[in-house]
Amino acid sequence: MRKLLAITLVPLAVLAAPAAAQDSATKSQEDDKTQITDKRHPDYTVCRTESVIGSRAKKRRVCLTNREWARVAREGRSLASAMAEKNSSGLITN
Secondary structure, three states: HHHHHHHHHHHHHHHHHHHHHHHHHHHHHHHHHHHOOOOOOOOOOOEEEEEOOOOOOOOOEEEHHHHHHHHHHHHHHHHHHHHHHHHOOOOOOO
């Protein structure tokens, strides 16, 4: 029974493989057409290399869209200003 099943499934798999490969090639061509090339577009992906905290040699690659990088910068600025306000001594100097 197993041999019969193997004999019938192998030719079907061989016949289906080129069709699957053709579908994936078509999908990759469609992805290439929709790829954004304008570096100022909000959905353009930018990759940056950042140092890993606690290591002198390790680096990691972070890829985000321009919109996400703007959000990260905005959150960083608000965190820095909140820390500065919290740690201010409250003394007024003239």
